[in-house]
Amino acid sequence: MSDAPVTEPSEPVISLRGVRAELGSRTVLRGIDLTVHRGEVVALLGANGSGKSTAVRSVIGQVPVSKGTVELFGTPRARFSDWKRIGYVPQRTTAAGGVPATVTEVVASGRLSRARFGILRKADHDAVHRALALVGLTDRAKDSVNALSGGQHQRVLIARAIAGEPELLIMDEPMAGVDLASQEVLADTLRKQVGEGTTVLLVLHELGPLEPLIDRAVVLRDGCVLHDGPPPKAVGQHALPGHDHVHPHAAPGAEPVRTGLLS
Numbered sequence: 001m002s003d004a005p006v007t008e009p010s011e012p013v014i015s016l017r018g019v020r021a022e023l024g025s026r027t028v029l030r031g032i033d034l035t036v037h038r039g040e041v042v043a044l045l046g047a048n049g050s051g052k053s054t055a056v057r058s059v060i061g062q063v064p065v066s067k068g069t070v071e072l073f074g075t076p077r078a079r080f081s082d083w084k085r086i087g088y089v090p091q092r093t094t095a096a097g098g099v100p101a102t103v104t105e106v107v108a109s110g111r112l113s114r115a116r117f118g119i120l121r122k123a124d125h126d127a128v129h130r131a132l133a134l135v136g137l138t139d140r141a142k143d144s145v146n147a148l149s150g151g152q153h154q155r156v157l158i159a160r161a162i163a164g165e166p167e168l169l170i171m172d173e174p175m176a177g178v179d180l181a182s183q184e185v186l187a188d189t190l191r192k193q194v195g196e197g198t199t200v201l202l203v204l205h206e207l208g209p210l211e212p213l214i215d216r217a218v219v220l221r222d223g224c225v226l227h228d229g230p231p232p233k234a235v236g237q238h239a240l241p242g243h244d245h246v247h248p249h250a251a252p253g254a255e256p257v258r259t260g261l262l263s
């Protein structure tokens with residue numbers, strides 16, 4: 001008998017089958033399939049309003065699904081409760097939220113799901129320090145989050161998600177509104193996480209500095225899956241007409257960014 005290990009098919013960490021979702025009277029997801037296997041880095045792409053954020057919010061239970069199934073780590077979402085396995089970075093929120101918290105306090109809040117009785121122990125503090133170092137904010141640890149730039153806020157939110165040592169990281173447009181220096185730090189952070197085996201689902205409007213990390217891209221159009229496979233090649237920075245993307249937080253009247261990702 002051979003001693004070679006039996007290669008199991010990669011376990012799906014996220015599995016959406018025929019998912020439909022409505023927001024108000026509007027049908028936003030029209031029966032989408034999306035599978036993310038353990039260790040994969042999957043980018044969810046698509047024009048403004050195609051349903052990307054709604055799809056990830058349906059994964060984590062923030063949007064109810066009217067038809068189809070959502071499974072996390074092989075468990076139907078309604079029965080899934082092991083949320084410490086998942087780190088979520090929502091779309092462009094501030095870490096401050098009007099509360100005068102320090103960088104360390106915000107990052108430490110990402111560890112609470114792992115802390116017994118809500119009390120942080122040495123292993124928890126170590127994880128917080130590691131996450132801060134990973135995003136290059138060790139020297140800002142004691143500063144108020146109100147004193148940070150937009151890019152630094154985003155780094156804090158990502159450190160908060162990483163502090164919980166999740167097996168699955170879900171990030172909604174992590175690079176939106178982030179300065180170039182922070183983009184490089186975030187790409188590096190993600191590369192290290194992926195190197196440690198973390199599974200990643202990212203909503204992006206362009207691949208940018210994350211492109212080398214992406215294994216697969218799922219492109220949505222009008223609530224349907226248009227493409228599921230290798231990341232589409234951008235034709236330079238600008239490309240094919242008809243697939244413009246204006247970031248929701250762009251200044252009024254801003255020129256659309258042509259991603260060229262949606263041929």
Ligand SMILES: Nc1ncnc2c1ncn2[C@@H]1O[C@H](COP(=O)(O)OP(=O)(O)OP(=O)(O)O)[C@@H](O)[C@H]1O
Binds near residue numbers: 025050051055
């Ligand atoms: N609370 C809501 N009620 C009704 N419609 C909504 C609501 N939130 C979002 N929508 C609509 O649902 C559609 C999909 O929105 P969603 O945020 O999922 O798109 P997206 O692909 O993430 O877009 P973007 O790139 O602009 O963030 C959009 O047309 C949006 O206007």
